[in-house]
Amino acid sequence: MRVTKKVKAEQIAILECVYGGTKPELHFSSAFELLIAVILSAQCTDKRVNVTTARLFSKANTPEAIAAMGLSALEAEIKDCGLYHTKAKNILATCQMICREYGGEVPADFETLQKLPGVGRKTANVVMSVAFHYPAIAVDTHVFRVANRLKLAVGKTPLAVEEGLKKAIPREKWSDAHHWLIWHGRKICKARKPACASCPLAAVCPSAGVE
Structure with missing residues (x-):
């Protein structure tokens, strides 16, 4: 099927209807x-x-408290999270940098966030969107997969998909749509066995029943 602007608008409307109001699954208070x-x-x-x-x-x-822990203690706390050596090193360096250069506050600027160790485009977009309520679309594996399958945004890289989604989705819905796509990827449009038979988007999805 040919995915026109009208089809994309229908896809977005269905995603909003099904997943409207969904929030991040991560727990945080700052x-x-x-x-x-x-x-x-x-x-x-x-x-x-x-x-x-x-x-x-x-x-x-x-940032002050985690920086004071030191690398070994931090590694012990996050060891069950995978890749903990690299994550601990980046988190410690990020905390030190926030304390040293930003007065202990997370910078509310996309480019500045990416200067922090371990913070790439996706992480910066999440923080800008969720913490600072700035319109943004973070492309993780779920968003990347769902966008490409729907042909809502086609791209071989997360950046290409992000740019495509920003063109297809109204700016005021960017941050919410990020969550809609994630939840759809988790619940229905899974990597190995997408549940096309029960998918609310099947009628407007060019990939329905293909995989």
Whole structure:
């Protein structure tokens, strides 16, 4: 099927109808806690991250407190989160940088966020969108897969998909649509066995029943 602007609008409308009001699964109570949770979420489920951050944040939930822990203690706290050596090193360096250069506050600027160790485009978009309520679309594996299958945005890289989604989705819906696509990817449009038979988007999806 040919995915026209009209079809894309229908896809977006269905996603909003089904997933409207959904929120991030990660638990956090500040921009800093969200930043750390998203860094920890690389190649790790949100449920596992929530277990890890509940333990970590009960002991240290500010850049000053985590920086004071030191690398070994931080590694011990996040060891069950995967890739913990790299994550601990980046988190510690990020906390030190926030304390040293930004007065202990997470910078509310997209380009500045990406200067923090371990913070790429996706993480910066999540923080800008969720913590600072700035219109943004973070492309994780779910968003990348669903966007390409729907042909809502086609691209071989997360950046290409992000740019395509920004063209297809009204700016005021960018941040919400990010969550709609994630939840659809988790619940229906799974990587190995998408549940096309029960998918509310099947009628407007060019990939329905293909995989």
